[in-house]
Amino acid sequence: YHLRGLMYHGENHFTSTYIDKNQHMWYHDGMGTGRNHEYQGSLHTTSNNKIIHSHRKQICTTIYCKV
Numbered sequence: 001y002h003l004r005g006l007m008y009h010g011e012n013h014f015t016s017t018y019i020d021k022n023q024h025m026w027y028h029d030g031m032g033t034g035r036n037h038e039y040q041g042s043l044h045t046t047s048n049n050k051i052i053h054s055h056r057k058q059i060c061t062t063i064y065c066k067v
Contacts, residue, residue, distance in 0.1 A: 001064040003043070010057030017054060019043055027054065 006017040015029040018037065023044055026037035032055075040046070040054075052059050 002067050003062060004065045005061075005063030006051065006054070006059055007061035007063070008054050008057035009060040013057070014060075015055060015057055029055065 004019050006019070008015045013031065015027070017040060018026045018028065020026065023042055025040040025043055025046060027033070027040045028037050
């Protein structure tokens with residue numbers, strides 16, 4: 001299984017981060033980014049604290065895919 005998605009919650013609002021097959025992280029907030037995703041860096045070089053907390057929100061769900 002590989003980590004493919006993270007969901008965050010805070011301030012009565014959800015956001016997400018998608019992790020592509022190259023382990024690049026892409027942030028999405030429909031209210032803030034619209035249809036666009038913002039590149040957040042590589043999963044391998046991102047600190048655990050930055051994974052747990054994103055844009056003043058805390059992680060609430062992880063999504064794994066079987067490879």
